[in-house]
Amino acid sequence: MVTGPVPLPxxxxxxxxxxxxxxxxxxxxxxxxLSRLDEMAAISATPGPAVTRVAWSPEWRAAxxxxxxxxxxxxxxxxxxxxxxxxxxxxxSDSRLPPLVTGSHxxxxxxxxxxxxxxxxxxxxxxxxxxxxxGRVLRHPVRAVAFVNEEGVVAPPYTGSRAxxxxxxSDELDQQPSAAGSRSLRALxxxxxxxxxxxxxxxxxxxxxxxxxxxxxxxxxxDQGGVSIGVVAAVTGQQRGRxxxxxxxxxxxxxxxxxxxxxxxxxxxxxLAVRAVSGPGGCDVSTVGRLDVGPNVANVVxxxxxxxxxxxxxxxxxxxxxxxxxxxxxxxIGAARRVEVTVDPLPPTAPVPADPLVRxxxxxxxxxxxxxxxxxxxxxxxxxxxVAGLGPVGMIFVPSTxxxxxxxxxxxxxxxxxxxxxVLLSTLVDLDRTLP
Ligand code: HGY
Ligand code: MN
Ligand code: MN
Numbered sequence: 001m002v003t004g005p006v007p008l009p010x011x012x013x014x015x016x017x018x019x020x021x022x023x024x025x026x027x028x029x030x031x032x033x034l035s036r037l038d039e040m041a042a043i044s045a046t047p048g049p050a051v052t053r054v055a056w057s058p059e060w061r062a063a064x065x066x067x068x069x070x071x072x073x074x075x076x077x078x079x080x081x082x083x084x085x086x087x088x089x090x091x092x093s094d095s096r097l098p099p100l101v102t103g104s105h106x107x108x109x110x111x112x113x114x115x116x117x118x119x120x121x122x123x124x125x126x127x128x129x130x131x132x133x134x135g136r137v138l139r140h141p142v143r144a145v146a147f148v149n150e151e152g153v154v155a156p157p158y159t160g161s162r163a164x165x166x167x168x169x170s171d172e173l174d175q176q177p178s179a180a181g182s183r184s185l186r187a188l189x190x191x192x193x194x195x196x197x198x199x200x201x202x203x204x205x206x207x208x209x210x211x212x213x214x215x216x217x218x219x220x221x222x223d224q225g226g227v228s229i230g231v232v233a234a235v236t237g238q239q240r241g242r243x244x245x246x247x248x249x250x251x252x253x254x255x256x257x258x259x260x261x262x263x264x265x266x267x268x269x270x271x272l273a274v275r276a277v278s279g280p281g282g283c284d285v286s287t288v289g290r291l292d293v294g295p296n297v298a299n300v301v302x303x304x305x306x307x308x309x310x311x312x313x314x315x316x317x318x319x320x321x322x323x324x325x326x327x328x329x330x331x332x333i334g335a336a337r338r339v340e341v342t343v344d345p346l347p348p349t350a351p352v353p354a355d356p357l358v359r360x361x362x363x364x365x366x367x368x369x370x371x372x373x374x375x376x377x378x379x380x381x382x383x384x385x386x387v388a389g390l391g392p393v394g395m396i397f398v399p400s401t402x403x404x405x406x407x408x409x410x411x412x413x414x415x416x417x418x419x420x421x422x423v424l425l426s427t428l429v430d431l432d433r434t435l436p
Contacts, residue, residue: 026134028126028425030418036122037417039066041114050408051114055107055149055159056084056192063106067146070125074132076144082198083168083189084148085160090128092141092432098391099143100428101211102127105150105160105383112151113216113410115417119398120214121146123421130425138432140209147383155185156346157240161383163202165390170199208391210358210431213384214424215395216412217376220403227374228419229366230397231359235378235385236284237319237351239311243270243330247339249295249303264293264302266337273329274309283313283322285379309343314351314377323348352385358394358427361434365426371419380405396423 043063046052053059064086071078071088078088086106089099104120124144131142147160155177162168173186173196189196217223222230247261271288278286287310294304309326313319327343334341359375366373376397384393398420401411 026130026136026425026429028123028130028418028421029133030414030421032129033122033126033418033421034414036070036126037114037119040118040122044108046111048408049114050111051108051118052110052112053106053108054110054153055151056154056188056194060084060107060148061192064146067106067121067125070129074125074129076128076132080194081163081202082195083160083163083202084192084194085164085202086146088125088128088144090131090142090144091137092139093137094139095141097140098207098209099141100138100431101143101145101208102213102424102428103143103145103147103383104213104215105148106146107149107151107153109151109153109406111408112406113404113408115216115400115410115412116218116405117150117215119216119412119417119420123214123424126421127425127428138429140432140435142428143208150383152240154188157381158349158383158386159185161386163199164204165387166203167386168199168202173199204390208387209435210355210391211384211387211393212358212362212424212427212431213382213393213395214420215380215382215397216400216405216410217378217397217403218380218400218405218410220400221376222374222397222399223401223403225374228371228398228416229362229373229423230395230399231362231366231373231375232354232378232395232397233359233375234314234351234353235382235395236312236314236380237316237349238381239283239319239323239345239348241309241343241345243267243307243309244342244344245270245305245307245334245339246342247303247337248301250301252299252301255301260301261303261339262301262337263305263339266333266339266341267291267293267302267305267307269333269337270307270330270341273326273333274311276329277311277322277325281318281321282325283311283318286311286322312379312381316348316350319348319351349381349385352388352393354394355392357435358392358431361427361430362394362396362423365423365430368426369419369422371423394427396420396427
């Protein structure tokens, strides 16, 4: 189990750094990083400061085109893969070596912040631009990636990273994700200019040397601790899914209470049951984020309710115990309220520990910039957990002001945004030297 935040002593003597060697010998361009973050923040279906850039939407496509334009300017080959991931690759001096990879996701939740995902993508392209500007070629190729549909707003999450990891089955493309209207996922991808028929080409068939994702913490730990850099110890496991409740719509005035099969009354108890499965012995956190009522009319007893559930834990046993507990509670509620309650879990994403080699490189990099670090678990899910089968993974966090995220007031001080990008660049340079 990951312990709570443990402030690490700031050791300013970086064992890998000669005294005359500035960290990494190459630096990010802070002005370019911040202006590109502003450029991306403006590509949204909603007015600022909220950012709405749902996967495969016109706004997502526009942002992908901007990334594609930034790619060649840094001497990197840049392309969009069949499902919509944007990838840029900067050559290394030893073509036999697998790439060092960094990146995050370009899509957002509706009305979200301008940093969740986007910060790690812009910083990844900044790494390539900084290496190119310094004429610096590492031994490993350096690959930047902007994954698509990490958030899972219009279809089950992590589509892009699952495609890359070979975990996206083609039959999923023919399903009609609830939020995508009547279109299949395949049709949605085609409408966004992707080629779902070539899904197999999205898979990375070679391992990666390491994958390092830079991301805002989205929680309060670093901000409250006054610490600039989070060294992520593990990414939480997730169990998402839907609950369908089917009762009987009826007249709100003439139907006696004793004769009702009220789907919304049952749903209210299911929402509380979702809350009840987190806590001691259960999962870490649990949420119902979406609830649709039918027919959703004031004078009709609700006949049907669809809702989502989202359970999280860094302990896979507690995650599955919480799901079993929820199913049991839902069945009891269905029987008592005389409605049909169906719990449809999505495949779980397992908790993933960060690789010790990557964690140590992040610590050394932060120390070389004189930045204190804190070790913590990620309560948010991330693409790096999905691609962990391709090679060693790790994450770098920077503070989220007030711990706010998935909200238009998401923010991080520019000083910390620059610090995170510098530590990312130095981490990759360190791994280029230290990976076996
Ligand atoms: O939901 C999550 O944890 C991530 O922000 N997609
Ligand atoms: Mn998110
Ligand atoms: Mn994210």
